[in-house]
Amino acid sequence: MSATGNTEIAASDWLTLPDLVEVLDESLGRVRRLIDEHYLVGSKRSGVFAVPAVFIVDGHPLPSLRGTVIALQDAGFSDDELIDWLLGEDDTLGRSPIAALLAGHKSEVRRLARTLA
Numbered sequence: 001m002s003a004t005g006n007t008e009i010a011a012s013d014w015l016t017l018p019d020l021v022e023v024l025d026e027s028l029g030r031v032r033r034l035i036d037e038h039y040l041v042g043s044k045r046s047g048v049f050a051v052p053a054v055f056i057v058d059g060h061p062l063p064s065l066r067g068t069v070i071a072l073q074d075a076g077f078s079d080d081e082l083i084d085w086l087l088g089e090d091d092t093l094g095r096s097p098i099a100a101l102l103a104g105h106k107s108e109v110r111r112l113a114r115t116l117a
Contacts, residue, residue, distance in 0.1 A: 014042075014050035023056055034061060038069045043080050052087060054098055064106035068097070071110050075117035085116075 015023060020031045020040070034040045035051070039061040042051035055062055072082040086098045090112070093100050097109045 013053050014045070015053050015056065016048055016050045020051060024059060039066045041065070041069050041079050041083060043083050052083060054102070057102070062101060064101045068101060068106065068110055068113060071113040072116070075113060
């Protein structure tokens with residue numbers, strides 16, 4: 001199947017809720033809705049909830065992220081597990097799933113995500 005590489009990214013590569021309010025130029029309530037509606041996904045890794053910065057492109061959530069997150073949740077992944085999978089290297093893709101999404105290969109990533117159930 002897939003081999004997950006080192007998924008540890010620097011603290012500066014994670015955005016807290018106040019960071020997201022600033023980067024997205026949205027209210028805290030709107031940022032929370034983006035998370036609740038799966039446009040963004042985060043984790044409480046260092047005692048503070050944060051979202052990987054790579055999930056934000058040009059001041060907006062990566063458009064292909066939401067459907068991918070939902071596919072992974074449908075496969076039984078927790079938020080922590082799906083973040084690790086998105087950020088980790090995948091042998092099938094030859095890169096991390098998030099790198100594939102950023103390159104516009106959402107169908108390939110989602111097809112793989114559906115096989116993980």
